[in-house]
Amino acid sequence: MRKVLIFGNSGSGKSTLAKAISRSESLSHLDLDTLAWKEEMPPERRSLSESSLEISGFMNTYNGWVIEGCYADLLEVALPFSNEIIFMDLPIALCIENARNRPWEPHKYSSKAAQDKNLNMLIDWISQYSDRNDTFSKLAHEHLFNSFSGVKKRVVENQSINELYNSRNIKK
Numbered sequence: 001m002r003k004v005l006i007f008g009n010s011g012s013g014k015s016t017l018a019k020a021i022s023r024s025e026s027l028s029h030l031d032l033d034t035l036a037w038k039e040e041m042p043p044e045r046r047s048l049s050e051s052s053l054e055i056s057g058f059m060n061t062y063n064g065w066v067i068e069g070c071y072a073d074l075l076e077v078a079l080p081f082s083n084e085i086i087f088m089d090l091p092i093a094l095c096i097e098n099a100r101n102r103p104w105e106p107h108k109y110s111s112k113a114a115q116d117k118n119l120n121m122l123i124d125w126i127s128q129y130s131d132r133n134d135t136f137s138k139l140a141h142e143h144l145f146n147s148f149s150g151v152k153k154r155v156v157e158n159q160s161i162n163e164l165y166n167s168r169n170i171k172k
Contacts (some may be wrong), residue, residue, distance in 0.1 A: 002027060007075055007086030007087065007141050010122060011102070017086065018062040018068040028062035030055070032069025033108060052077045072140035078097070084151040087141060094158055095126045155156030158160035 002025060006014045015031060022029035027165045038044045055077045059065065067078050079085075090098075098123050102115075109115035120121045145152060 002084065003059075003064060003082045004066045005075055005078055005082045005085045005144075006066065006068040006088060007070060007072070007085070007144060008036045008090065008155075009092070009138070009141075010070060010126050011097075011153070012088035012134040013067040013098060014070070014088050015105075016113075017088070017155075018066045022066045022171055025064070027064040027066050028058070029143045030058050030065065030067045031107070032071050032074050034068065036069070036074060048073055058130035060154050070136045070141075072137075075144055079148060082148075082150065083103045084143065085153075087152070087154045089138075089141070089154050089156055089160065091156075092127055092129055096123050097127060097128070098158070099123060123130055128129075 006018050008014055018029055036049050038046050053072055059081055065167035
């Protein structure tokens, strides 16, 4: 069974691709946003050990899966069990454009208005991707990509899901 990790900057299309793959191949889907944060305001990250237990439980429950997110520290938990990774390495300008056009994410926000209220903060976050040195950074994602010896793809521009696997814009 296919066990895929998808990662990259916010707005790069991770969730869209993960949902499409999970639907078309009947794979279970885990969005790391759903387990990385405590349910409180202001938001606070859950401990790595707590999130790791949930990721391990998910992987042990399902034979085939797609896990996606921008958390290199959490992705590293699943990396040894993955047989494929996809690095959504789009230019920052495209990630910002995608974020502006993002449909409402009801699993993250109570309304589209609440989501849009955070858009300026998200755009600032996206624009810092190449400058950060944290678990959400391009540097951390490049390390994941370079350290993986299995099947790997790098997506460098927006394209339809149908075009994705036949495109020259994926670099192995």
